[in-house]
Amino acid sequence: MAKKIVVIPGDGIGKEITDSAVEVLKKADAKFGLGLSYDYYDAGGTAYDKFGTPLPQETIDAAKASDGVLFGAVGGDKWDNVEPTLRPEKAILGLRKHLGLYANLRPVKVSDTLVEYSPLKQEVVKGVDLVIVRELIGGIYFGDRCESEQKDGHERAWDLENYSVPEVERIAKLAFETAKLRRGKVTSVDKSNVLATSRLWRRTVAEVSKGYPDVELDNLYVDNCAMQLALRPTQFDVICTGNLFGDILSDEAAVLGGSIGMMPSASIGECTSLFEPIHGSAPDIAGQGIANPIGTILSAAMLLRYSLHEEAAAKAIEDACDKALADGYRTPDLWKEGFKKANTDLMTEVIVERV
Amino acid sequence: MAKKIVVIPGDGIGKEITDSAVEVLKKADAKFGLGLSYDYYDAGGTAYDKFGTPLPQETIDAAKASDGVLFGAVGGDKWDNVEPTLRPEKAILGLRKHLGLYANLRPVKVSDTLVEYSPLKQEVVKGVDLVIVRELIGGIYFGDRCESEQKDGHERAWDLENYSVPEVERIAKLAFETAKLRRGKVTSVDKSNVLATSRLWRRTVAEVSKGYPDVELDNLYVDNCAMQLALRPTQFDVICTGNLFGDILSDEAAVLGGSIGMMPSASIGECTSLFEPIHGSAPDIAGQGIANPIGTILSAAMLLRYSLHEEAAAKAIEDACDKALADGYRTPDLWKEGFKKANTDLMTEVIVERV
Ligand SMILES: CC(C)[C@H](C(=O)O)[C@@H](O)C(=O)O
Ligand SMILES: CC(C)[C@H](C(=O)O)[C@@H](O)C(=O)O
Numbered sequence: 001m002a003k004k005i006v007v008i009p010g011d012g013i014g015k016e017i018t019d020s021a022v023e024v025l026k027k028a029d030a031k032f033g034l035g036l037s038y039d040y041y042d043a044g045g046t047a048y049d050k051f052g053t054p055l056p057q058e059t060i061d062a063a064k065a066s067d068g069v070l071f072g073a074v075g076g077d078k079w080d081n082v083e084p085t086l087r088p089e090k091a092i093l094g095l096r097k098h099l100g101l102y103a104n105l106r107p108v109k110v111s112d113t114l115v116e117y118s119p120l121k122q123e124v125v126k127g128v129d130l131v132i133v134r135e136l137i138g139g140i141y142f143g144d145r146c147e148s149e150q151k152d153g154h155e156r157a158w159d160l161e162n163y164s165v166p167e168v169e170r171i172a173k174l175a176f177e178t179a180k181l182r183r184g185k186v187t188s189v190d191k192s193n194v195l196a197t198s199r200l201w202r203r204t205v206a207e208v209s210k211g212y213p214d215v216e217l218d219n220l221y222v223d224n225c226a227m228q229l230a231l232r233p234t235q236f237d238v239i240c241t242g243n244l245f246g247d248i249l250s251d252e253a254a255v256l257g258g259s260i261g262m263m264p265s266a267s268i269g270e271c272t273s274l275f276e277p278i279h280g281s282a283p284d285i286a287g288q289g290i291a292n293p294i295g296t297i298l299s300a301a302m303l304l305r306y307s308l309h310e311e312a313a314a315k316a317i318e319d320a321c322d323k324a325l326a327d328g329y330r331t332p333d334l335w336k337e338g339f340k341k342a343n344t345d346l347m348t349e350v351i352v353e354r355v
Numbered sequence: 356m357a358k359k360i361v362v363i364p365g366d367g368i369g370k371e372i373t374d375s376a377v378e379v380l381k382k383a384d385a386k387f388g389l390g391l392s393y394d395y396y397d398a399g400g401t402a403y404d405k406f407g408t409p410l411p412q413e414t415i416d417a418a419k420a421s422d423g424v425l426f427g428a429v430g431g432d433k434w435d436n437v438e439p440t441l442r443p444e445k446a447i448l449g450l451r452k453h454l455g456l457y458a459n460l461r462p463v464k465v466s467d468t469l470v471e472y473s474p475l476k477q478e479v480v481k482g483v484d485l486v487i488v489r490e491l492i493g494g495i496y497f498g499d500r501c502e503s504e505q506k507d508g509h510e511r512a513w514d515l516e517n518y519s520v521p522e523v524e525r526i527a528k529l530a531f532e533t534a535k536l537r538r539g540k541v542t543s544v545d546k547s548n549v550l551a552t553s554r555l556w557r558r559t560v561a562e563v564s565k566g567y568p569d570v571e572l573d574n575l576y577v578d579n580c581a582m583q584l585a586l587r588p589t590q591f592d593v594i595c596t597g598n599l600f601g602d603i604l605s606d607e608a609a610v611l612g613g614s615i616g617m618m619p620s621a622s623i624g625e626c627t628s629l630f631e632p633i634h635g636s637a638p639d640i641a642g643q644g645i646a647n648p649i650g651t652i653l654s655a656a657m658l659l660r661y662s663l664h665e666e667a668a669a670k671a672i673e674d675a676c677d678k679a680l681a682d683g684y685r686t687p688d689l690w691k692e693g694f695k696k697a698n699t700d701l702m703t704e705v706i707v708e709r710v
Pocket of ligand 2: 193194223444447448602
């Protein structure tokens with residue numbers, strides 16, 4: 001039976017990069033006999049323009065019924081004045097909630113080929129190999145909020161940060177399971193010297209850790225973690241944190257590699273999972289065929305690994321990307337004297353050849 | 356009339372570093388005729404051990420009545436098992452609230468002498484000169500919270516993020532005033548694509564900006580800011596943000612200089628202000644006379660500038676620190692082959708000589 005992949009290109013460069021990733025998937029399919037099928041759906045500003053909503057019901061339904069979702073990117077200045085509840089970002093927040101994508105995994109691996117692109121010194125980032133495990137459907141992102149109310153004679157707004165024990169248990173388990181397959185270390189990040197939610201987080205993670213005697217658990221305050229990520233990032237294996245801290249720390253960590261266009265992510269759910277590059281929709285270069293497709297291609301590899309358990313095919317795609325880079329191909333975002341300039345199509349082609 | 360400085364050494368290396376800063380202040384006083392007096396009070400774990408509370412009322416009263424507070428550092432493993440409301444950190448949080456210290460200013464300037472200590476590449480951090488203006492007595496730090504309650508059959512905890520219009524106006528004004536005396540650019544940081552509080556923040560800052568037509572206003576999401584601080588930190592002049600985001604971003608920014616032991620901060624209030632280094636109490640090296648006193652000495656310089664309006668004396672202290680470093684003196688945290696090793700006393704002495 002065909003494995004159904006739902007492709008949601010979204011806005012801006014979303015179409016170019018998902019097209020590229022699908023070509024690479026097709027090559028992997030031909031080679032490894034994966035039996036993949038592809039269905040395309042709209043989301044984001046593009047969906048808003050067509051249907052008046054950034055997340056049509058049929059996109060949700062199709063994604064739910066799929067074996068994995070490949071997502072491009074959403075957003076753009078064009079929709080800056082659309083009312084808040086209909087903005088493109090609502091598509092991704094809505095998909096997370098509707099599909100129950102409770103964990104976002106962001107691997108950050110600094111390869112020797114690319115270490116020079118990092119804004120950090122080579123001796124600081126060489127060998128970095130970490131994963132951020134971010135809780136994705138709880139916390140202050142999905143708590144109650146109030147846009148405006150009167151209190152003590154003044155207008156104020158509020159948002160509720162909150163976590164329940166089962167929510168923390170679920171994400172902590174995933175972090176410990178992830179660490180077990182890696183170097184066996186979890187760093188849980190919170191702000192328990194100030195926040196009650198963080199204190200519940202910390203004691204729940206400590207409880208869960210009892211079931212993983214072979215995994216070491218460290219706790220770090222979020223401010224200290226922001227510091228340590230820039231000072232000594234090689235100390236980290238798995239970082240486990242809540243939705244808001246994870247949003248900030250994973251973007252900071254993404255910079256370590258120096259090439260945001262190449263960072264993939266996986267959002268894991270109970271019934272299906274979603275895979276997307278961490279970069280945005282880059283409306284300024286959309287349609288020019290120069291976007292770096294590697295973040296999306298590596299996200300497709302994660303789809304094969306996590307949703308379809310096709311480790312060999314996933315690895316083949318990752319190796320093909322490494323090889324294309326080692327062979328000197330660079331999209332314009334990374335191009336320097338001495339390298340071969342590749343637009344999106346050429347980059348795709350050289351990766352497809354190497355799968 | 357004497358200008359009353361209240362000195363709160365706190366815990367760990369707090370005594371050594373405030374002693375050092377007071378010696379430097381005395382030299383500046385002798386030279387510039389400042390008329391300073393010093394009174395010492397306890398706070399933190401030390402106060403807890405003596406009085407059973409991390410923040411005795413007499414410390415609060417004295418600080419309130421002072422012309423400026425010089426604070427060392429609080430905390431240490433020793434008090435890890437003290438109940439949450441009596442922990443050393445409560446001293447600093449309590450002082451902020453009792454003294455109405457609504458703004459934390461953290462300058463980050465990467466001097467050419469020290470650029471090599473940064474974990475970032477020289478070409479990325481050279482010339483960085485920014486100030487983070489963090490709101491300090493509002494937001495989720497001081498909102499309602501709940502340590503534990505039952506909801507839908509599960510235990511949960513929560514904290515309320517919230518800002519009122521006047522709170523945002525006050526901090527925004529300070530940020531714009533600060534920018535006016537600098538390069539005229541404010542970057543306001545929020546998460547308005549998700550949080551209601553951030554949307555109120557953003558529109559209030561935009562209102563305040565109308566009164567400062569010569570200052571440019573940019574808005575950045577906090578995740579993007581965490582990225583930009585590591586990618587291209589020279590783009591920033593004044594960063595204005597809320598309490599929690601400010602906590603995280605200012606620690607990330609502190610790393611740019613590469614020498615956390617040398618970073619000062621000012622917490623500005625309506626009646627008095629407090630000045631402290633950004634580093635902690637470092638219990639592991641306390642009492643050994645090897646702590647880097649420069650963060651505290653530069654905080655004392657900020658006290659002269661902001662609380663006493665003694666710009667010449669403040670500048671003399673800052674220049675003396677620069678000169679001592681340019682002359683090759685380094686405390687152990689920064690020492691490398693080719694430099695003169697200085698313990699806390701020697702470092703103090705060479706700075707005093709140069710004031
Ligand atoms: C677009 C935005 C709502 C989203 C988030 O904050 O989660 C993005 O920053 C991300 O990390 O995927
Ligand atoms: C000690 C802690 C409560 C404090 C804070 O979070 O504000 C510290 O991190 C700081 O930035 O001064």
